[in-house]
Amino acid sequence: MSVLACDRKGCSNIMCDRYSRRFKYICPSCFEELTEFLKCSGVENYKARLDIIEAFMESPKHDRKDTISAVAEFLNEEFPTEVVRHAR
Numbered sequence: 075m076s077v078l079a080c081d082r083k084g085c086s087n088i089m090c091d092r093y094s095r096r097f098k099y100i101c102p103s104c105f106e107e108l109t110e111f112l113k114c115s116g117v118e119n120y121k122a123r124l125d126i127i128e129a130f131m132e133s134p135k136h137d138r139k140d141t142i143s144a145v146a147e148f149l150n151e152e153f154p155t156e157v158v159r160h161a162r
Contacts, residue, residue: 080104084134096124097131104135 080087080101087101094100100108108130117123 082131082133082135084136097127100131 077088078090078093078099079085080090081098082100082104085101085104087103090099090101092100092102092105108127111130112123112126115126117126
């Protein structure tokens with residue numbers, strides 16, 4: 075692993091071992107997130123995948139724990155349990 079900065083917007087990780095001529099360096103954390111993002115997208119077209127990668131690299135990196143908490147909170151509000159729904 076090299077001491078090279080991740081080129082994703084807002085990422086301060088400097089331990090990158092992956093490089094793309096088009097998108098530059100990406101750290102293991104961002105690469106894992108990008109992999110999951112692409113898997114969930116269902117996109118199979120090569121050009122569309124490149125567009126997704128470009129948008130991902132331009133998107134600001136957030137603390138994953140905060141993101142997971144925010145998503146869980148949103149989903150719990152959108153899909154409350156029977157007990158909570160009847161209490162409203």
